[in-house]
Amino acid sequence: MPSLILSLETSSSVCSVALHQLADGNLVGQTELRLEKSHSSHLSVLISQLLENSQHNLQDVAAVAVSDGPGSYTGLRIGAAAAKGLCYALDIPLVAISTLQALARQVAVSTAYSENTLFCPMLDARRMEVYAAVYTHDGQQVVAPTPLLLDSDTLAEQLAHHRVLCFGSGASKFQPLVANNSNAMFLTGIEPSAIAVGALGLEAYQRQDFRDVAYYEPFYLKEVYTTTPKPK
Incomplete structure (x- = not known):
């Protein structure tokens, strides 16, 4: 069986x-x-x-x-x-x-941060953009997966009231923008x-939360960037 x-x-x-x-x-x-x-x-x-x-x-x-x-x-x-x-x-x-929920779960079960800490996986996208979401320590979604254009006001509401732990391939782009905010924390090397x-x-x-095998497509979140070959 x-x-x-x-x-x-x-x-x-x-x-x-x-x-x-x-x-x-x-x-x-x-x-x-x-x-x-x-x-x-x-x-x-x-x-x-x-x-x-x-x-x-x-x-x-x-x-x-x-x-x-x-x-x-x-x-x-x-x-x-x-x-x-x-x-x-x-x-x-x-x-x-x-992918973002799994990444948050991966960090939450292996770190000893308080229940008041929020977990923010960030995957590198283009330029100053990341794919990100925010979860509680037990996996409850606070901010749904979304493309975020990073600046000093990104996640301002969450950072005003919680410690936010950021990690993933896009987190390093965000770190210098919130360097003066003591609620912003970062982990490196998380994949x-x-x-x-x-x-x-x-x-x-x-x-029994299953997907239709015939019609399933991944959640790309954004349209794929493509280019048209230049004529020779």
Whole structure:
């Protein structure tokens, strides 16, 4: 009987895969690769290796959880295609987890900040823009995922009443703008992980919060920037 949830995180330059037990939520194993533009050629290999190393196979997988975005358009598209392909072939449900919510969960469970602290994952977008959201320590959404144009007034309401912990690939652009605000705190080196996607995916699985495999598309948040090739 299938007993695992497989989670995929491909929204950034890190390609991450994890397995959790459905029964108790325990982490079975995790693997990741930190190579630029490697997702398309290595994701399936990482999945196969993780299953083999943990002495499992695809028939043990009861559902797939995928990082839903925002993030890298190409990375999200690769993760979604892999998740949909597995779910279709195995006839199992698909779960989509907000990349920002998973990143906030990842930090909240591993840090000892007070309950009054808000958690603000920031993913680098263009120029002085980030994809960001704000959550409480227990994952309640305070500010929904949105593109933020950074300036000294960004998150002013939250910073006026709470300590706000910012992290992720876009946080370094915000730090100098609020250097004089003692409520603004920053963590470095935080990158999306399939472990947090899997933990939230398990909760979604238990709620039967599934996506339509045929029609699912990642949450890109913004239209993709494209250019038209110049005529030769």
